[in-house]
Amino acid sequence: MTREYERAYGRTVLPDRSHNALLDVGLAGGVPALAIFGTLLVIVVVRSWRVARHGEPIVAGVAVGLVAAVIQQQFLFPLAEVDPIFWLLAGAVVATARPPRPWSVELPRAAAAVPVLALAVAMVLGGRELAADRHVHDALDRLGAGDAPRAVAEAHAAARLRPDVLRVELAVARAESASGTVGGAERALAALDRALGWSPRDPIVRRERAELLTTIAEADGDPGSADRAFDAWRRLADGDPNNAAVRLGLGLAAADAGDRPAAEAAWRDAADLAPTSSAPLVNLTRLLVAEGRIEDALTALAEAEARAPHDPAVVRLRAELGPG
Secondary structure, three states, X not given: OOHHHHHHHXXXXXXXXXXXXXXXXXXHHHHHHHHHHHHHHHHHHHHHHHHHHHOOHHHHHHHHHHHHHHHHHHHOOOOOOOHHHHHHHHHHHHHHOOOOOOOOOOOOHHHHHHHXXXXXXXXXXXXHHHHHHHHHHHXXXXXXXXXXXXXXXXXXXXXHHOOOOHHHHHHHHHHHHOOOOHHHHHHHHHHHHHHHHHOOOOHHHHHHHHHHHHHHHHHHOOHHHHHHHHHHHHHHHHHOOOOHHHHHHHHXXXXXXXXXXXXXXXXXXXXXXXXXXXXXXXXXXXXHHHOOOHHHHHHHHHHHHHHOOOOHHHHHHHHHHOOO
């Protein structure tokens, strides 16, 4: 994300999925999915081309359409409205294509059990995935209703079914942290660490972990906790230097850790990256007042007022500091 994009759009408007079927499948499923999907497309193109050259006119027309669709997929991600029809027609066309020379392979009877077992495993995992997803939705609904104990129970039920899914661990973390207890915060942190074990650089998990560490540091007042939170935000900012929200969090963590110069730099950067937000300037104003730099504080407050004159935090600061 460039600095110019962040200033213009923030993170509300995000870039779309990769407009290429191969890249989209690869990003979603990794290298194995990319290899399987690419192999299938090659088979479809080769067999469709053969049918287009030597098949019946109607089938040849469908085959040409399939080749065109594969070409089109290199400029757009797979579409749920089109893909089922594409693969249905692809199966029919591939089945009609005669191989260039007769061939046959003798397989042992036991080989027939392989696809059956694969289908059974897929059905079991799919069923567990659906059940876990239902528990996650129920957990989030309970959180929205303020029922933290029920949310915790639903989230852990999902985790027992699919402990390998990031969103499940995120649900556990959010539910546990909503309990408002030290034990809940520690269990939430453990859930986020498990999620990072599956995807160490996931930005959402890392962000939630940094926020949770800040909450823990503010609750226990331990300098070690504050340093741990500051380090988490600093690592997050290093990986995403143009994220205004991350810079805002970094400033809060730096202030908690007693590093006022780092907090000031982070909030000034956040204010530049989010030109309509008053939050970093409100924090900056309070920091400057605490340092006795009243003129600088009034300047920051005036800029915050220009951005959000009715922000309650801005109004309170103006009442505290008096007219500029």
